[in-house]
Amino acid sequence: xxxxGLTGSIGMGKSTTAAMFREAGVPVYDADAAVRDLxxxxxxxxxxxxEAFPGAVKDGRVDREALRQAVLGDPEALKRLNAIVHPLVxxxxxxxxxxxxxxxxxxxxxxxxxxxETGGHANVDAVVVASAPAPMQxxxxxxxxxxxxxxxxxILAQQMADAEKRARAHFVVDTSQxxxxxxxxxxxxxxxxxxxxxxxxxxxxxx
Numbered sequence: 125x126x127x128x129g130l131t132g133s134i135g136m137g138k139s140t141t142a143a144m145f146r147e148a149g150v151p152v153y154d155a156d157a158a159v160r161d162l163x164x165x166x167x168x169x170x171x172x173x174x175e176a177f178p179g180a181v182k183d184g185r186v187d188r189e190a191l192r193q194a195v196l197g198d199p200e201a202l203k204r205l206n207a208i209v210h211p212l213v214x215x216x217x218x219x220x221x222x223x224x225x226x227x228x229x230x231x232x233x234x235x236x237x238x239x240x241e242t243g244g245h246a247n248v249d250a251v252v253v254a255s256a257p258a259p260m261q262x263x264x265x266x267x268x269x270x271x272x273x274x275x276x277x278x279i280l281a282q283q284m285a286d287a288e289k290r291a292r293a294h295f296v297v298d299t300s301q302x303x304x305x306x307x308x309x310x311x312x313x314x315x316x317x318x319x320x321x322x323x324x325x326x327x328x329x330x331x
Contacts, residue, residue: 125224126231126317127247131239132254133283134276135265137299137306141254142235144310151224152233158216159209163188172208177201196278210242231317240284240292250317253293255286256300 130145130152132138142152162169163186173191174181180191195201217234224232233252236244245251256264265276290296295313299306316322 125221125229127249128231128233128313128317129239129245129248129251130233130235130254131237131245131251131289133261133286133289134237134279135261136254136256136286137264137297138235138237138254140299140303141252141297141306141310142233144307145233145314147307148310148314150231150233150314151220151227151229152235153217153220155213155217155234155236158213162186162209162212162216168212169209173205176204176208206242231314238283240289241282245292250294250313250322251292252295252297252313253286253289254297254299255290256298258286260300261286 128145128150130138130142132141142154146152159169161167163173164170165184167186170181170184170186173186177191177194180186180194182190191205195205221232234244234248236242239245239248239251262273262276265271266273295309295316297306297309297313
């Protein structure tokens with residue numbers, strides 16, 4: 125089974141690109157959705173996060189804004205949080221893989237916002253980056269409720285620069301041209317990774 129890592133900075137159209145892979149019949153694992161479930165009422169991360177970050181759990185759920193404030197600018201706090209969340213996400217992802225294999229999928233997409241930043245790109249066969257020009261990115265993100273320029277800049281400071289992501293990707297989906305051009309790019313990527321020559325190129329034994 126071919127593993128495709130899909131990433132992209134905030135506002136670059138990654139979620140829309142993931143939906144296009146789903147439309148094409150490719151199973152997609154959404155890491156953000158998995159974390160939301162872990163943080164929700166009854167989620168496996170609620171107890172450990174509450175113990176590690178007092179005040180971050182409200183009404184039986186992790187308050188993501190309170191948690192964000194608790195780890196913002198504190199690498200050690202972020203490390204503690206990752207030590208809680210990453211193993212739980214890993215268990216969830218293992219279940220996703222098992223189901224995809226049972227369903228006969230020949231490839232899956234892992235939708236991971238911080239794919240490069242967490243080193244996850246080393247564990248996939250191909251990396252796809254969703255991208256758009258910086259002015260369009262800012263316009264998209266600042267249109268979101270509650271978003272401010274300062275908050276956007278703080279988020280971008282924690283993410284690898286778009287230019288570096290594009291340089292390190294196997295494929296780039298340009299989301300600035302509209303839905304149909306992006307959908308066509310996704311179809312081309314699916315065809316490319318199914319090409320036996322591509323799989324041979326990703327095989328370390330092939331030299």
